Amino acid sequence: MILNKPYLLSEIKKLTPTVSSFVFSPQDKVSIDFSPGMFAMLQFKGEQLGETVARAFSMANCPPSPEFEFLIALVHGKLTSHLENAKVGDLYYISAPYGQFKFDFSEKNKFLFLAGGTGLAPFISMLRYIKSKGIKADCRLIYSVKYPDEIINKEELEAFGRSIGLKTTVTVTRPQPGDGWSGEKGHVNAEMIKRDAPDCADRISYICGPPAFVKALKDALISLGVNEKSIKAEMWGE
Ligand SMILES: Cc1cc2nc3c(=O)[nH]c(=O)nc-3n(C[C@H](O)[C@H](O)[C@H](O)COP(=O)(O)OP(=O)(O)OC[C@H]3O[C@@H](n4cnc5c(N)ncnc54)[C@H](O)[C@@H]3O)c2cc1C
Structure with a gap:
């Protein structure tokens, strides 16, 4: 079952002029398993935004993991504008995993x-x-x-x-x-x-x-x- 759980932004790292890595950690430290290639829905319930914004992001980290790492292009859209000013400790909600773009090494290597x-x-x-x-x-x-x-x-x-x-x-x-x-x-x-x-x-x-x-x-x-x-x-x- 996929739950929408609270996560705290735990690390922000600028990787290029336009892309940053964002790591989110859950308060319960429970690991989520997923196939590499799948994505999560990252949700921000912002008072300033006055609405809930959710966007898909592919996991960049290795499963299973309690944390999620996303590599996000800051394109000045609804969610990414918010992320440009995000701080460690900010609260988000994440549900995962989703998608069919799954790494599969059972057939060929x-x-x-x-x-x-x-x-x-x-x-x-x-x-x-x-x-x-x-x-x-x-x-x-x-x-x-x-x-x-x-x-x-x-x-x-x-x-x-x-x-x-x-x-x-x-x-x-x-x-x-x-x-x-x-x-x-x-x-x-x-x-x-x-x-x-x-x-x-x-x-x-x-x-x-x-x-x-x-x-x-x-x-x-x-x-x-x-x-x-x-x-x-x-x-x-x-
Ligand atoms: C399955 C899936 C996985 C994804 N994984 C990632 C990921 O790993 N990293 C990541 O950065 N994004 C990823 N995305 C894109 C992400 O979900 C958002 O669409 C993106 O971050 C823009 O959201 P926004 O709310 O800031 O922009 P919006 O407010 O939704 O859009 C604002 C404007 O930005 C434009 N725009 C949207 N995305 C881009 C872009 N990449 N480059 C240039 N212009 C853009 C839109 O056309 C629009 O004009 C993924 C999307 C899907 C469907």
């Missing part, structure tokens, strides 16, 4: 993760889970950001390369003169996937990002011979 922006969040949960459970998995991540300073948890992604053999490509779609970026540039496309995951038809593919990103990459995978049944997708934002 070869994965292709395609992330756009904060679409990285569920993959952080999956990678932390693979590492903590010692799962033998062959993981390929292609991660797209607009600007180099928007790369979330860069050091952790590099560390996954050493600990679980993750191979990562980060591509910057809006490189600027003088931004110091000398890596991959441009949108993720079929050519990039074919180059970095030539065996994509043999992998379970997970795509998470804005709707246009998810649609384009689903089409790209299908054009590369990937069976639609091997593709799982989650989308949000614009």
